[in-house]
Amino acid sequence: MSDSPLPIAAAGSPAAGGQYLSFRLADEEYGLDILGVREIRGWQRVTRIPRSPPFVLGVLNLRGAVVPVMDLRLRFGLPQVEYTVTTVTIVVAVEDRLFGVVVDAVSDVLDVAGDAVRPAPDFGAAVDTAYIKGLTSQGERMVMLLDAARLLATDEWAATEAALIAVDAEAA
């Protein structure tokens, strides 16, 4: 495990070949650049964080660091399910920040050639493609390659904060 700047940022370009950790989420398959993955751990209870967006489940102790964990189903607006034995938290690093994503199950490590990555088509308003940096196929399966930095983008979180302040105002 190195603390050097991660190649995740470089992987933001459309032709993003390399190794990906694939995982399942609501019957679809997604991939995260493996160079950004720090750890995979079984689901453990986290400490809830107040005044946070609903998809932020809380924080966990990663060898002394307090790391936020988000539920990717909630992040993508998918229906919530009970956590099972296969539910895992993937700890991902973006620049020097760590965060955990809870997914249904990890599946595989994929070798993806740069020219095998296709840009995500526009699905319309139903699916937000901002988090997806490309699509690739593994045999019959389609794998959506995620942009970890986008997952962590905080502008939406600021919006949540604004909403909370509005709630404060209404609460009284």
Next chain:
Amino acid sequence: MATIDLAQFHQTFFDESFEGLDAMEAGLLGLDGADADLVNTIFRAAHSIKGGAGTFGFPEVAAFTHVAEELLDDLRSGKREATPQLADVLLRAVDALRGMLTRARHGEPARDAESDAVLDDLRSQLTGAPSAPQPSAGTEVALAPPAATGWDVVFRPHPQLLRTGNDPLRLLRELEALGPLTVEPEIERLPALQALDPESCVLGWRLRLDAPVSRAAVTAVFEWIEDDCELAVEPIMSCSNEPETAAASPVQQIALVPPRAAMAPAAAAASGPLAPAAPTRARVVAGRGDAEAGSIRVGTDKIDQLINTVGELVITQSMLSQLGERFEPALLEALRAGLVQLERNTRELQESVMRIRMLPIGTVFHRFPRLVHDLGGKLGKQVRLDLHGADTELDKTVLEKIGDPLVHLVRNAIDHGLESPERRRAAGKPEVGTLRLNAFHRGGSIVIEIADDGAGLDRDAIVRKAVERGLIADGSSLDDAAVAELIFQPGFSTAAVTTDVSGRGVGMDVVRRNVIALNGHVGVRSRPGEGTTFTITLPLTLAIIDGLTALVGGESYIVPLVAIVESLQLKPGQVNRVGSGGEVFRFRDSWLPIVRLHALFGCADAITEPIEGIVVVAEGDGRRVGLLVDALAGQQQAVIKSLDAHYRRIEGVSGATILGDGSVALIVDVPGLARLAQRRAAA
């Protein structure tokens, strides 16, 4: 003689030089009368900087300091009187030197236009007629009509000179900083090669300095080794006033290489010019620039204590491991005792390590005399600065970050707080205003007070401004605390005219933000006509707090012990409802609002009736609130982990900590909670 890489001492040189500059500054600010001790202190500081700069290869710094030193020498010998103008020029020289040293530290050229301008000022002070002109014959060479155009110096160090740690090369370099120098070695004492002792200095030098400097300047170079050498300094007189310096002996104008060779004469031929070595040194300096913030000076007493504690820890550890090897139930008591001791050792070790990071706040305070001096002069106000508690120690990180807010508060106090001498006189107050800075420990916190005896906050102006800015509605009635609170609002500044001192839009809100970022609080008290006091409360360290674990709906929160006044269980009837929503209860002589932690943090399954749970009376920002929690689960030390390292700041939460079972608990920020609750109530 082995070549020593001088770069390894650069850090120390810079540290000491900056300290020296601080001492000079402090001395110059106090330089009102003819205090010989003070002048000597200033002189010594300048002299050390010059010497160090010469030794470590910063000739520009040495040359600059030299000129300042000459002025100081005149002061010291009574040839010149300490006038405010002179003190001002010297203060600017201190500033310029700081700049030069900073640049030198980063491997940049030390000189810049600014330093050159100050140097010119220094020189013109020096050549301008001294205010007490009593040229004692022979010494006042620069001005006396039969001026010496230079000096012939015979310098024969005693053989043991090198053993005392002195380097003749350094002296020659220092001399060269004064002007063009011609060096001629005397090799008469040089023994045969096999008899040569590399540690004795067998060379002497005949030096010719072609610069019209004072004799004192020349002898000062040799001041430290007066007793270790033969020294003769003779003026070179010239009938014509033409300074025929460089042309005098072009052949002998040798770069200062031979002196080094002289220390090991056999190596003379091999010794190349020094110039190629210089870039190497510059690189080293640049390489260290990154680490400069990482150094800290620690007193030996602290280190000794640390070693003692570690020693005890080792003893405890070996005792416990012995116990473990042949453990039987009968030894349970001994095991318990051992664990208690381990706990004590650990705690002591923790405290000792923390103490290493603690520095006296005086290092921040010392910049204020200068600031007050300059600002008071600029604004035409007379200010007396009272500094108290400069020895109070606080964490280095806190110390580094509290400087700017303090400077801001001091500027504010002089600009807005203190009145002009006329107005003070009219109000029947002494013309000289007093600004008092006081630092002290209270509980687990450091308190810094910035108090002025000025006019106090102008209530009407603040309210008017707040209405203007739309911060409050016109005609709202506010108590004094609420009015004072307004000045901490973003974009609030009452200065009618924007001066270069204050009123630039960054205001008290920035101060408050900075202090809050350090887990501290800032408050203000003001009495009309009597003055304003700002109080900054800071944690002793950013790393560890003592806290009480509070349970709310199955979750644990840590409430900092410093914030807790009392915990109590309310009885039915003690809770009153104010208006539509707010609940209050009587605590001693006041009514405190009940803040429901579960509501602010959105905890499910928590106790919602105040009389069923525990109310923790907590204080922050000068306000007291009653926090409603389910239960308390004991006291513990919490190592603070920042939430924004990987996540973000959460209002009402100052950080997180790891509990004994490895789970994370949040540390509540009492003032933040109080503000949050107030915002909800106010809406």
